Amino acid sequence: xxxIIDYKAGNLSSVERALKKLGYGCMITQRRExxxxxxxxxxxxxxxxxxxxxxLKRLGLDEVLRYEFNVGKPILxxxxxxxxxxxxxxxxxxxxxxxxxxxxELFPQPLFSEEKDRLKIPxxxxxxxxxxxxxxxxxxxxxxxxxxxxHAYYTLPASDKYVxxxxxxxxxxxxxxxxxxxxxxxxxPEKSGKAGLRLLENFCTWDGRHAE
Amino acid sequence: xxSKRIIPCLDVRDGKTTKGVKFQGNIDIGDPVEMAxxxxxxxxxxxxxxxxxxxxxRRDIMIDVVRRVAEEIFIPxxxxxxxxxxxxxxxxxxxxAEKVSVNSAAxxxxxxxxxxxxxxxxxxxxxxxxxxxxxxxxxxxxxYEIVINGGRTYMGIDALEWAKQAENMGAGEICLNSxxxxxxxxxxxxxxxxxxxxxxxxxxxxxGGAGNIDHIYDVLTKGKADxxxxxxxxxxxxxxxxxxxxxxHVQGVKVRMRW
Numbered sequence: 001x002x003x004i005i006d007y008k009a010g011n012l013s014s015v016e017r018a019l020k021k022l023g024y025g026c027m028i029t030q031r032r033e034x035x036x037x038x039x040x041x042x043x044x045x046x047x048x049x050x051x052x053x054x055x056l057k058r059l060g061l062d063e064v065l066r067y068e069f070n071v072g073k074p075i076l077x078x079x080x081x082x083x084x085x086x087x088x089x090x091x092x093x094x095x096x097x098x099x100x101x102x103x104x105e106l107f108p109q110p111l112f113s114e115e116k117d118r119l120k121i122p123x124x125x126x127x128x129x130x131x132x133x134x135x136x137x138x139x140x141x142x143x144x145x146x147x148x149x150x151h152a153y154y155t156l157p158a159s160d161k162y163v164x165x166x167x168x169x170x171x172x173x174x175x176x177x178x179x180x181x182x183x184x185x186x187x188x189p190e191k192s193g194k195a196g197l198r199l200l201e202n203f204c205t206w207d208g209r210h211a212e
Numbered sequence: 213x214x215s216k217r218i219i220p221c222l223d224v225r226d227g228k229t230t231k232g233v234k235f236q237g238n239i240d241i242g243d244p245v246e247m248a249x250x251x252x253x254x255x256x257x258x259x260x261x262x263x264x265x266x267x268x269x270r271r272d273i274m275i276d277v278v279r280r281v282a283e284e285i286f287i288p289x290x291x292x293x294x295x296x297x298x299x300x301x302x303x304x305x306x307x308x309a310e311k312v313s314v315n316s317a318a319x320x321x322x323x324x325x326x327x328x329x330x331x332x333x334x335x336x337x338x339x340x341x342x343x344x345x346x347x348x349x350x351x352x353x354x355x356y357e358i359v360i361n362g363g364r365t366y367m368g369i370d371a372l373e374w375a376k377q378a379e380n381m382g383a384g385e386i387c388l389n390s391x392x393x394x395x396x397x398x399x400x401x402x403x404x405x406x407x408x409x410x411x412x413x414x415x416x417x418x419x420g421g422a423g424n425i426d427h428i429y430d431v432l433t434k435g436k437a438d439x440x441x442x443x444x445x446x447x448x449x450x451x452x453x454x455x456x457x458x459x460x461h462v463q464g465v466k467v468r469m470r471w
Contacts, residue, residue: 010332010333011305011306013282013306013308014282014286014308014310017282017283017308018286020283021283021286046333046335047333113213114213119214120413120414120415120438121413122334122335122384123214124335124384124385124415125214125215125217125257125415125438125439126214126215126217126257126468127213127214127215128213142470144469144470145470146215146468146470148287148288150335168213169213169214190286191286191287191288191310192286192287193252193286193287193471194286194471195470195471196286197286
């Protein structure tokens with residue numbers, strides 16, 4: 001069973017539907033005992049970092065996530081969930097969970113493409129991921145695969161060792177980051193067609209270990 | 213680099229797609245869920261549904277369609293038509309749509325954009341704009357005016373001003389439909405698309421007029437659109453989404469080629 005953490009940060013049903021399609025049982029929950037009883041955790045979210053951290057703390061879920069990270073349970077962060085695992089976010093200057101060293105930054109403006117076209121913020125739409133390192137969750141993903149992004153902030157890990165994939169949008173930013181039993185992606189795998197479903201399926205069978 | 217999106221548009225009335233469709237194979241051409249699945253498998257980057265059901269007491273039918281679509285396709289899709297308030301938005305989003313689009317309701321009450329963005333985030337809120345070319349005037353300096361009721365009612369609002377206002381109020385994207393070009397198969401309204409795209413910092417989906425692949429190429433390059441809405445050209449079997457994307461790819465437009 002997979003726990004999809006519910007902390008009032010957006011619509012979680014699309015993650016749930018994707019897991020159902022893949023044939024994995026899951027529950028959308030904010031209850032500590034239920035989360036502890038699950039084999040793995042998906043930590044999604046859309047919205048602002050400040051409010052998300054406020055709600056996580058209010059529900060006591062910041063502690064649950066830290067605990068689960070420390071005991072080695074596989075955790076997948078998606079979108080905002082990939083940002084608030086960092087130490088700090090520029091968005092609302094929010095203190096975040098600090099599971100990965102580094103911060104969350106706002107895309108610089110104005111932002112230009114290689115062809116000198118002005119790029120719009122948020123970064124919204126399909127973009128590719130340059131795979132930097134092997135990871136069991138990234139198994140079977142090709143360089144031509146694209147994923148659906150919607151975000152104005154991006155993660156800037158303190159060390160390259162946390163970076164598994166990068167994406168170019170005016171700048172090159174870390175779009176897949178990980179540490180120990182935690183893997184996180186800035187894009188939405190549940191909205192990224194077959195390639196996204198593959199990532200979710202990989203996560204659902206991952207034991208939480210990889211060569212770091 | 214971000215890919216340009218190709219977005220088929222399905223009009224739905226009383227739970228059935230309405231445009232004439234010549235599909236090969238055993239697809240129920242009237243079923244929006246089947247059609248959504250077909251386009252998903254063909255490489256559509258997103259799907260737009262317009263509910264053109266006349267009576268509001270039959271809106272539950274559309275919600276059921278949205279729910280079934282969400283179980284089948286794993287790309288973003290938006291739902292518009294008849295969205296009048298936050299409650300309508302919530303119902304559509306909870307049923308599984310990624311985005312909701314507002315058009316005439318926002319013209320009548322622009323606050324719905326801000327309310328929607330506050331409640332669900334800007335990324336969910338698409339402003340649909342129906343636009344007609346008019347004489348340039350003090351009231352309509354851009355020469356493009358907002359219309360509603362399928363183009364029958366002129367609203368005295370300048371399209372460029374409206375686009376900027378909607379962006380400021382929190383719209384996350386604009387779906388720009390030229391009533392003049394719509395259904396002509398003669399190409400998108402290029403000047404309008406470029407004008408709006410140059411002057412807002414949110415993505416613009418060009419809509420209305422696609423008759424061949426060159427039209428789509430033009431609007432995504434010279435027209436500076438971030439995405440192209442396609443209807444008749446794919447529904448009537450002139451081209452498949454795959455053909456469109458392959459042709460664009462060959463011409464150097466970045467599109468998603470693996471699905």
